[in-house]
Amino acid sequence: MHTVVVGGGIVGLASALELAERGLEVVVCEKGSIGSGSTERAAGGIRAQFSTPTNVELSLASMAVWSAFEERFDVDIDYRRNGYLFLARTDETTAALETAVEMQNERGVPSEVLEPEAARERCPGIDSQKFVAATYSPTDGFADPHLALQAYARAAGDAGVDVRTGTPVTDVLREDDGTESGGRIVGVETPDAPLEAEYVVNAAGPWARRVAAMADVDLPIAPKRRQMMVVDSETPVPESDPLTVDLETGTYFRPERDGEALVGGHLAGDDPDRDPDGYDRGIDFDWAADVLETASEWATYFGPESRIKRGWAGLYAVTPDDNAVLEETVPGLITAAGFSGHGFQHAPATGRLVAELIADGEASLVDIGALSSDRFGTERERLERNVV
Ligand SMILES: Cc1cc2nc3c(=O)[nH]c(=O)nc-3n(C[C@H](O)[C@H](O)[C@H](O)COP(=O)(O)OP(=O)(O)OC[C@H]3O[C@@H](n4cnc5c(N)ncnc54)[C@H](O)[C@@H]3O)c2cc1C
Numbered sequence: 030m031h032t033v034v035v036g037g038g039i040v041g042l043a044s045a046l047e048l049a050e051r052g053l054e055v056v057v058c059e060k061g062s063i064g065s066g067s068t069e070r071a072a073g074g075i076r077a078q079f080s081t082p083t084n085v086e087l088s089l090a091s092m093a094v095w096s097a098f099e100e101r102f103d104v105d106i107d108y109r110r111n112g113y114l115f116l117a118r119t120d121e122t123t124a125a126l127e128t129a130v131e132m133q134n135e136r137g138v139p140s141e142v143l144e145p146e147a148a149r150e151r152c153p154g155i156d157s158q159k160f161v162a163a164t165y166s167p168t169d170g171f172a173d174p175h176l177a178l179q180a181y182a183r184a185a186g187d188a189g190v191d192v193r194t195g196t197p198v199t200d201v202l203r204e205d206d207g208t209e210s211g212g213r214i215v216g217v218e219t220p221d222a223p224l225e226a227e228y229v230v231n232a233a234g235p236w237a238r239r240v241a242a243m244a245d246v247d248l249p250i251a252p253k254r255r256q257m258m259v260v261d262s263e264t265p266v267p268e269s270d271p272l273t274v275d276l277e278t279g280t281y282f283r284p285e286r287d288g289e290a291l292v293g294g295h296l297a298g299d300d301p302d303r304d305p306d307g308y309d310r311g312i313d314f315d316w317a318a319d320v321l322e323t324a325s326e327w328a329t330y331f332g333p334e335s336r337i338k339r340g341w342a343g344l345y346a347v348t349p350d351d352n353a354v355l356e357e358t359v360p361g362l363i364t365a366a367g368f369s370g371h372g373f374q375h376a377p378a379t380g381r382l383v384a385e386l387i388a389d390g391e392a393s394l395v396d397i398g399a400l401s402s403d404r405f406g407t408e409r410e411r412l413e414r415n416v417v
Contacts, residue, residue: 032387033058033217033226035198035240038066039174040365040372041232042181042192043380049188051388056226057190058219060197063182066234068373069175070310070343072257072283072291074272075374076113076169077138080129081352085136086395087375094377095172104180106172111284112271113169114152116145116160116327122276123162130164140166152273154266154330160275171272171283174373181376196221201229201244201362211245214361228387230363235305235344237354237366246358249405250367252305253347256312257293258340259285260321263332266290273328280324282331289338290330294320305344312340345370350410355379355400357386364402 032048034041037059045055059065075095077088099105117123126142133140141164148163149155186192198217206212216225233240235252265288272283280294317337325331348354351369358364365383368375382392404410 031055031226032228032230033198033224034230034232035201035217036066036232036234036236037063037182037192037194038232038234038372039068039178039181039376040234040368040379041230042178042185043376044230044232044365044383045190045192045380046181046185046188047380047384048387049185049190051384053388055190056224057185057192058196058198058217058224059192059194062194063192064175064178066236067343067346068178068234070257070341071174071373072272072293073171073174073177073373074113074169074283075108075171076166076272077133078113078115078129078140078164078166078169079133079371080125081399082132082136083395083397083399084352084371084375085133085138087378089136089138090378090381090394091375092168095374098172098177098180102180102184104176106176106180108170108172110168110170111269112151112165112167114148114271114273115164116148116155116273116275117162118160118275118277120161126162126164133166138166139168140164152270154264154270154328155273156327156329159327165271169272177373198240198243201240203244203359210359212360214244214359226361228361228363230365230383230387231358232365232383234366234368234372235346237346237364239305241358241364244359244362246362248354248358248364248367248402249349250346250354251348252308252344254308254342255293255295255345255370256316256320256340256342257291258312258317258320259338260290260292260331261336261338262288262290262330263334264330266330275324275327278323278327280320280327282324282328292320292324292331294323308342308344310342312342346372349405353379353400354402355382355392355397356402358402363387
């Protein structure tokens with residue numbers, strides 16, 4: 030075997046597909062079923078409005094894939110380029126947004142800073158009095174994570190990837206080279222049999238720290254529970270509305286179909302360091318009431334007659350600076366995890382970069398120097414923190 034990918038979420042499957050398309054023999058070990066991790070619990074947001082150059086570059090490279098997805102995979106993933114609207118209530122947030130927009134524009138992202146009234150033209154339901162500025166980019170949007178994940182799984186299988194569900198990796202094996210830390214990766218252990226491999230890809234999302242530990246590597250990637258709900262709003266949310274975020278309260282919504290909206294936010298109930306196997310996958314009543322009330326204070330759609338239809342919780346895999354780890358961590362071990370809430374949208378580029386690291390020995394699609402794990406605990410971690 031050439032490569033074993035640990036994790037059948039969108040990052041693992043995109044990596045496996047890209048490797049197979051380069052003619053390499055790949056097995057994906059997924060301990061549960063395809064979709065049992067975070068990917069199918071995501072909001073599906075896809076944006077280039079980030080505050081670090083690396084995240085913007087990952088977005089642009091991924092958007093090229095999302096835009097041509099239907100032609101390549103023959104699946105309509107309901108990709109809607111409605112834009113993203115970020116709303117600021119303070120001068121400090123506005124300044125951070127202005128700096129980010131300048132950096133984004135230098136890279137060709139058509140984002141812009143708007144006055145509150147102009148923001149209301151993009152999203153008629155906001156109370157513009159509450160805000161001092163906004164940013165908007167028309168090429169941002171969202172897609173259906175379930176459809177995208179299943180399309181990647183099918184394409185990987187068609188390309189020759191051996192996708193094994195119900196197959197947990199229980200150990201990552203390293204050559205005994207006489208050193209304490211261990212030598213090159215030589216394979217993995219599974220309940221069925223050990224699998225020899227030249228490369229192992231850690232794409233285990235919220236479980237990535239555990240998989241890294243199997244190879245005697247410590248990475249600061251923590252599971253963090255996040256909740257979402259579908260709301261039948263008092264006033265229908267237009268299907269053309271952008272994904273709209275109030276940066277100060279952390280609440281956001283995006284239109285679903287038929288006037289409903291997906292609503293989320295990081296208020297109460299947003300607990301770090303959950304056991305990734307044992308967390309509550311439903312929503313907390315207090316969280317739902319709190320988020321809906323907060324959203325109703327700035328978005329007129331969510332009046333008292335709004336009804337919560339259903340909701341769910343999933344796990345972000347967060348790092349201290351909210352940026353991913355993407356690197357060859359020890360010889361033969363590729364880490365592609367810790368995406369901190371942007372792993373769905375960045376998976377297409379990540380898959381390509383994992384394949385480049387393995388097949389070419391270096392990444393070229395995007396400069397991923399900022400995503401190496403040696404940044405943790407240094408000044409780089411503070412300076413390159415992703416704030417939007
Ligand atoms: C509520 C919510 C909203 C979100 N919204 C967005 C959004 O709008 N846009 C965006 O880009 N991202 C969003 N995200 C984040 C996104 O879901 C993740 O970043 C992304 O799905 C990560 O994909 P992954 O493949 O790394 O992980 P996962 O999909 O979690 O896959 C990891 C897989 O590894 C498997 N695994 C773990 N350990 C082992 C083992 N030892 N052996 C074998 N298999 C193993 C797991 O079973 C799992 O299936 C959101 C997340 C949540 C929870």
